Amino acid sequence: MLLRDLRARLVKYISGRLAEDVPESLRVEEPRNRKFGDLSTNAAMVLSPVVRKSPMEISSVISDEISDWEEVENVRTVKPGFINFDLREKFLIDALAETGRQKEDYGTNDSGNGIRINLEYVSSNPTGDLHIGHGRWGALGDVLSNIYMANGYTVCREYYVNDYGSQAAKFAECAAALYLGHFGYESVYPEDGYPPEAVSIAVDRLIETSGNIFLDKEGRLSEPESFKKKIINTMVERIAETLEKMDVRFDNWFYESSLYRKGNFQRILRFLREKDLVYNNDDAVWFRSTGFGDEKDRVVVRSGGEPTYFASDIMYLEDKAGRGFDRIIYILGADHHGYVDRLTAIGKALGIGEEKLMVIIGQLVNIIKDGMAVRMSRRKGKVYTLRDLIDDVGKDAVRYFFTGVSCDTPMDFDIGLARRRSNQNPVYYIQYAHARIESIFKKIEQEGPGGLSRDDINIDNIDFSDIEFKNRSEKGIAKALLLYPDAVFNSCENNAPHILSQYLLRLAAEFHQFYNKHRIIEVKGGTMSVNRSRLALVLLVRQVLKNALKILNISAPEKM
């Protein structure tokens, strides 16, 4: 990791020599403006208050040190106290050779040290189709999982199925009404039920696969409990199918009902009483969540004796901790942000450290249609669902749109725009870079210069010492390639897949610019030759594009 390694080295030099503690804010980074050089550090400025010397004074000491590094050349200090420097070509070439050797592993690191993460996302109630927002959490969770794995963590992707409470019961009730109605029997549809068109998705499917097996002779449900189980599973199947359409998959579908297996609820209740974490009031059992930072106490057992959803939350978190995860991450939609305090309260009460529990809030998605915002409420009949979106624009675009912007940003999703398969969609720009490179290789293979075989354009057989930088865009590409591992690391540190998306866009841009100016297959006086240096460079670009696209799980097409 170029930036991180250089920073670490600088910190090591400074600590004990110039200052006891090196400020966190010390950075080695690319300067915004290219004219300042390849890299830059603010070391002198952040040290100034610590050392009580002027930045310029400190910068001369530090720039002397940096000048000794074999990676860099041309170190200079500038006005307020910045130290700017360039990367030496010899270093770039050696580093690129190493990149080529690592191939599909390039960019990964083991900073995660095998730490076990449970990442829960989507977890939409199985009471209807997924909406657009779920697509965002799905893409976010999936890519974040990939990012964590690329950084050496172990990840369990989990979906929590709410199949136990009153919402599931209500859904089953609605479904039963439609089911009986379908076979011509009288049925009463619950007044406050889910929209029938949402429920019928599952009912139609159930009838298709299982026919009337839940119907008894009197025109009633023969086995209401199995019907409920079946109808919910049918909905879950449908949800899983939708998510699979965008390549979002889970390691564990965790059923809320499984928390209530033999005596588990009584066990946790006893435990909570022993710890004095609950008390009785108004015939209900309350959890002392205010004692752990929640704004109010929460009911665990209703006056009727039924456990609440909050009871499930307690057991679920306990279960996760019991499965030995070092870190438990929830991705919640902004409409559930009120959960954060509750969850952390449970965590504290159960002795799960704050550093172990993390909640990522994803802001909502607005749908824009013909310039107008469209409300997306599942309770209001026919809406534009995630399934519709994936069918309209394809999984690559969906995934890129959702992970290309910060999850803190409420996004506007313009359906009309997303439908257009045009250059307005940046994902094509990135994929096109990959397709172009493939096309070059195909050309070399098919009608390339004599004496050049397929093996010669294999990354394993390339002599990277052939690389030379004859112009700015070649060096620019090299630098961009070497910054990839930092992008992977930073996107993990910040739980921000969009850092990776942004990086990809930049690499693609570097490539397209290069491609337009310089040729890999050169033709001189009718004879064709391949520029070995550029071939090597482009092979690496392809590798990094592939690696990054794999993390985003967006396809890298060979032709477009």
Place this chain on the structure above:
RNA sequence: GUCCCUGUAGCUCAGAUGGAUAGAGCACAGGAUUCCUAAUCCUGGUGUCGGCAGUUCGAAUCUGCCCAGGGACACCA
């Protein structure tokens, strides 16, 4: 009323723990293809970084107060 997120170019958004002249794409105008895919490239420019104070050598970034948009505040999930 309380809490969370957001407010940056005409539009969609970057700007990762404060740093050097605030960026990209789209849209708009013009140009580039006898040659590896023009889904590309090159050239054009616009900003009271929502507002007002404060902290700092230095603020789009941190703090406070306002304004605007979205969301959340059940013995529903």
